[in-house]
Amino acid sequence: MAKWDNMLSMLWMLRSGRKLTAAQIAESLEISVRTVYRYIDALGASGVPVVAESGHDGGISILESFKETPLFFSSVELKALVEAFKFAQGAGYPYTEELESALAKVENGLHEEQRHDLSLQTGGLDVITPARPPSVVPLLRDLEQAEKDRRTIRIAYRKANAEQADEREINPYGLAYDRNEWYAVAFCHRSQAVRTFRVDRIERLEPTEASFEKPERFSAAAFFRDQSEQKREAYGPLTVIRIEGEPDTLNALCAHWHLRHYLTERTDREARFLLDVPTMNKYLPMYLMSFGTGICIREPLELKHRIREMAYEIAKHYQNDSD
Incomplete structure (x- = not known):
């Protein structure tokens, strides 16, 4: 665990109001007692009123007057905040300026080491913003x-x-x-x-x-x-539809405006849907045929056989075409 994450964990432990010994903190965080005292000095230098009392009833604690301002975040939480901002900006979120300002306030409260670590952790992710009217x-x-x-x-x-x-x-x-x-x-x-x-x-x-x-x-x-439910043909019996395919092909299949609402499970190579039989029979065969050999229907056999019949009918039609 990184230094600042350990310090944050120690801070949360002390905020419980209990006095803890350096040995208890060290055991919990799996660090040395010497490191605990170094962290205490660092927290004190940051403005956290940490008190270390010796003696039988002594221990390490934080003054009750301490307020958690500014907020303390772990390195992963900071990474999540920065990258969430990137996604919000890419989506055209209407309050990105305010979000950026809030993030700047958080980053201004970080130590130089934290800022450097954050830059390293978030430098590899970008969100491409689609073109949208300024209005x-x-x-x-x-x-x-x-x-x-x-x-x-x-x-x-x-x-x-x-x-x-x-x-x-x-x-x-x-x-x-x-x-x-x-x-x-x-x-x-x-x-x-x-x-x-x-x-x-x-x-x-x-x-x-x-x-x-x-x-x-x-x-x-x-x-x-x-709205998607209203496009269903009927409220007949439900059936599991299991489709295998390459990841990119399954991505396109699962993104369908109607079918995506019935997705129940997804892996890199398989997608499962739960849909009523009448809607499946009316809409899916023709739609799934558009993916050609990029997908393979595993369940139900009824759907698989229907697609096979349609493919045969199309092949027969062009086989008999004299042109």
Whole structure:
């Protein structure tokens, strides 16, 4: 364990309020008693009021007035914070500037050795940021604020392939980040139903004087799952679908907007889904055929045989083609 991780562990032990001997700390951290005293000196130099009392009732403790400010993080926790910021930035998270500022405050409280170690640990990971319109960030902020204030908003929304945007009023219930895109899940006054709106297609947004009540315990993620459920053919018996393939091919298969909701288990070479039989029979054979020999159906035999029949029918069709 690194020096600063050991010091952090010792600090947490002492924060319990109990007096501990140097031998007890050394045994717990699997270090020497001499190292314990070096750590005590280092903590003291950092402003932590560590008290070492000798005698029968003596021991090492921290003054009750000590407050955990600034926060103390282990090296792995610091690494996680920095790399989480990279992912948030790559996703277009609307508060990356504030997150970066908070991270800078944490890093400013580190010792030089900690900063150097953090740089070494986080220098190997980068997140490639996709190109997004600059307007997405303020839109995300406005949508989130409208949801918080329960304020109906008016938007100019341009659907895919539409020549111009049309106006509608919506009650924003939440935001979701899905397949590298931001979506607003909202009640649409025009359609009188909950709909999803891709944020990058919102050309204008303005608040209205109207307010709304958000459904209790509404979840944007649950709404996406429910939408996928509605695409099911029927609520027939469920069956396990087991598919083998190369990792990249399985990645594409599992990323399917509908099928991914039924993924139950995934390894590098196999994916398992749980889906009702009617939906499987109607949608999966043709979709899975698009992967050609890149995948192999292991279960159920019914699906495997159906794909074999379809492949034979296609081969027979072109075999009889006179051109």
